[in-house]
Amino acid sequence: MNRAWWKEAVVYQVYWRSFLDANGDGIGDLEGLMLKLDYIKSLGIDVIWLNPIYESPDKDNGYDIADYYRIMAKAGTMEQFKQLLDKVHELGMKLIMDLVVNHTSEQHAWFEESRSSVDHPKRDWYIWKPGKPDGPPNNWRSYFEPSTWTYDERTGEYYFHSFAKEQPDLNWENPELRQEIYRMMRFWLDQGIDGFRMDVINLLAKLEGFPDAEHPENIDYLGNNPGIHEYLQEMNREVLQHYDIMTVGEIPFVTPEDGLLYVGDNRKELHTLFHFQVADDMPTWDLARYKEIQESWYEAFRHEGWNSQFLNNHDHTRQVSRYGNDGQYRVQSAKQLATMIHTLPGTPYVFQGEEIGMTGVRFSTIDEYHDIAMKNKYKEEIGKGRAPDEVLHSLQPLSRDNSRTPIQWDGSKHAGFTEGQPWMQVNPNYGEINVERDLAAQDSIFAYYQQLIALRKTHAVMVYGDYRDQSSGEEHVYAYSRSLDGETWLVILNHSDREQSYRLPASFADRATNASFVIGNLDRSTSDEVREGTLRLRPYEALIYSL
Incomplete structure (x- = not known):
C-alpha cells in the first residue's frame, strides 16, 4: 500500500464558534483558536479541520455561504485567518477548510x-x-x-434545495458554474491551506428528470447519482492534482463498494471519505453491526483506497453519550472508544472536546436549541398533532446541538469559553468536566489521547497493519489484530458495564507467551493473563498487547 502523510495524520476538528471567544461577543472566533493552538499541538495533532468561516447569514451555522471569498465577521478577518494559517504551519501542523459547493445561501x-x-x-x-x-x-x-x-x-x-429553503442547490451541469467553483478552490489553496473537507460532495449530481420517489422518506435519491464521478475527476484534473493536499469527502448513502469509486488509488478523485453507516445508521451502540461495518469497509479498501474513523462530529451526538457510558464509566468508556478509533484502519478524527470526554446535553425547551434540522422537524411533528414534550424528548438524543455546546475550558463562569453571553448554553457539567481539570490529572482522558497519538506516530502497525477480527461471536468484546512486517498488535475492548472474559484464539497461543503490554485504559502493569490465554476484562476496559 502506498504511504502518504495524510494517511498517517490525526485530524482535530474545530467547530470554531464553540471553541473559544476572544472578543467577548459570546461566539468563538479565529483569535480564540490562535490562543489555543499550543493546546491542540500538545495533543499530538497533525491536521486541523476548520468548519466554514465564509461570509454567511448563518441559518445553518455557516453551511449557507453568501460569499466564498470573505470571512464571516463573527469569525474574524482575512488578516486573522492568514495569521492563523501561519501559526498552524509554524507549529508543524496543517489546516484544511470546509468546502461547501453543493449549495449556497439564498443571499449569495x-x-x-x-x-x-x-x-x-x-x-x-x-x-x-x-x-x-x-x-x-x-x-x-x-x-x-x-x-x-x-x-x-x-x-x-x-x-x-437538498437542505433548508435558505440553501439552494447549485446546478453542477452548468460548466460556467463549475469553473467558477474551481477558481474559488484555487484561491484558497493558493493562500496555503492544506486541503478540503468536502461537504456532502456526492450530492452534486442529481437524478435526471427528477422522477417521483416510491419512498420519498428514504432520501438516498439525493446522492451518488450518474455524473458525480465525472464531476470529481474534472475537479481533480482542474485543481486538486496540482497541490500536495488532503481531501476528504463527506459521502452519505454509500456502501463500501460505492465508496471505493470515490477514493480508489486509480480513480483520481478524492483521497479519503467519511461514510455514515455508523453515525447515521446506528443510533445506539450495536457491537455486532459495528464489527460487520468495519469488516466490510476494510475488505473493500484493503488494497486501495483509504477510510476515516470517527464516532462524532458537529452533526452527530458526542460519542461518550451515544456509544459509551457518560455516567459511572464516562472516563473509562471515553478512553475505550478512543483506543478503538485510533487503532482501526483509516485516519482518526478527534472532535473538539472529545479529548476530555465532553458529553451530550438535554435542554428543557425547544427554544434553547439552535439546530435548524431539529427545530424544523419539531415544527413538522407538532403540526401532525403530536404532543410537544413527546416530540422534544424524541429529538433530544440525536440533536446536533449535543456536540455544539461550547468547549469547557475550566470551572469559571461559562466554562471559560467567553466573558460575554455564550451563543449557546454551556453544558451544566462544566464544573466537573473541563480542560483545566484534565490537564492537571496524570490519568486523564486528555493524557490517554496523547499516549495513543504518540504511539501512532512511532508504530506504523497502527496505520498500515493488516486488520483481522479476533472476536467473532463475542457479544460484548471486540478484539482485533493489526499486523505489519512481522509485528502484531492485539486490541481487546470490553464494550459493556460488566466484567467480561476473553479467550485468545488458538492461533495466538504460541505468541502469547512473549506478549508485552502496550497501553490500556485501566491499571494493568503485567501481561500475565494474556500469556495464560484468558483475560478478565473490567467494564469498558481497553487493552493493547504486542505479540
Whole structure:
C-alpha cells in the first residue's frame, strides 16, 4: 500500500464558534483558536479541520455561504485567518477548510441574480423547475424540510434545495458554474491551506428528470447519482492534482463498494471519505453491526483506497453519550472508544472536546436549541398533532446541538469559553468536566489521547497493519489484530458495564507467551493473563498487547 502523510495524520476538528471567544461577543472566533493552538499541538495533532468561516447569514451555522471569498465577521478577518494559517504551519501542523459547493445561501449574489429573471445568464447556475398542477415538481424530501422545492413568486417557478429553503442547490451541469467553483478552490489553496473537507460532495449530481420517489422518506435519491464521478475527476484534473493536499469527502448513502469509486488509488478523485453507516445508521451502540461495518469497509479498501474513523462530529451526538457510558464509566468508556478509533484502519478524527470526554446535553425547551434540522422537524411533528414534550424528548438524543455546546475550558463562569453571553448554553457539567481539570490529572482522558497519538506516530502497525477480527461471536468484546512486517498488535475492548472474559484464539497461543503490554485504559502493569490465554476484562476496559 502506498504511504502518504495524510494517511498517517490525526485530524482535530474545530467547530470554531464553540471553541473559544476572544472578543467577548459570546461566539468563538479565529483569535480564540490562535490562543489555543499550543493546546491542540500538545495533543499530538497533525491536521486541523476548520468548519466554514465564509461570509454567511448563518441559518445553518455557516453551511449557507453568501460569499466564498470573505470571512464571516463573527469569525474574524482575512488578516486573522492568514495569521492563523501561519501559526498552524509554524507549529508543524496543517489546516484544511470546509468546502461547501453543493449549495449556497439564498443571499449569495449568484442566487439573487438567478432568481431575478428566467432569462438571467445565471438562471441555470441553480435548479429551477415549473411546478405540477397540484404543487412542487416532485415528491422528494430534503434533509431539513418536507420538500426539496420552494416556490419563488418572482418568476413563478420552484428552486431545489437538498437542505433548508435558505440553501439552494447549485446546478453542477452548468460548466460556467463549475469553473467558477474551481477558481474559488484555487484561491484558497493558493493562500496555503492544506486541503478540503468536502461537504456532502456526492450530492452534486442529481437524478435526471427528477422522477417521483416510491419512498420519498428514504432520501438516498439525493446522492451518488450518474455524473458525480465525472464531476470529481474534472475537479481533480482542474485543481486538486496540482497541490500536495488532503481531501476528504463527506459521502452519505454509500456502501463500501460505492465508496471505493470515490477514493480508489486509480480513480483520481478524492483521497479519503467519511461514510455514515455508523453515525447515521446506528443510533445506539450495536457491537455486532459495528464489527460487520468495519469488516466490510476494510475488505473493500484493503488494497486501495483509504477510510476515516470517527464516532462524532458537529452533526452527530458526542460519542461518550451515544456509544459509551457518560455516567459511572464516562472516563473509562471515553478512553475505550478512543483506543478503538485510533487503532482501526483509516485516519482518526478527534472532535473538539472529545479529548476530555465532553458529553451530550438535554435542554428543557425547544427554544434553547439552535439546530435548524431539529427545530424544523419539531415544527413538522407538532403540526401532525403530536404532543410537544413527546416530540422534544424524541429529538433530544440525536440533536446536533449535543456536540455544539461550547468547549469547557475550566470551572469559571461559562466554562471559560467567553466573558460575554455564550451563543449557546454551556453544558451544566462544566464544573466537573473541563480542560483545566484534565490537564492537571496524570490519568486523564486528555493524557490517554496523547499516549495513543504518540504511539501512532512511532508504530506504523497502527496505520498500515493488516486488520483481522479476533472476536467473532463475542457479544460484548471486540478484539482485533493489526499486523505489519512481522509485528502484531492485539486490541481487546470490553464494550459493556460488566466484567467480561476473553479467550485468545488458538492461533495466538504460541505468541502469547512473549506478549508485552502496550497501553490500556485501566491499571494493568503485567501481561500475565494474556500469556495464560484468558483475560478478565473490567467494564469498558481497553487493552493493547504486542505479540
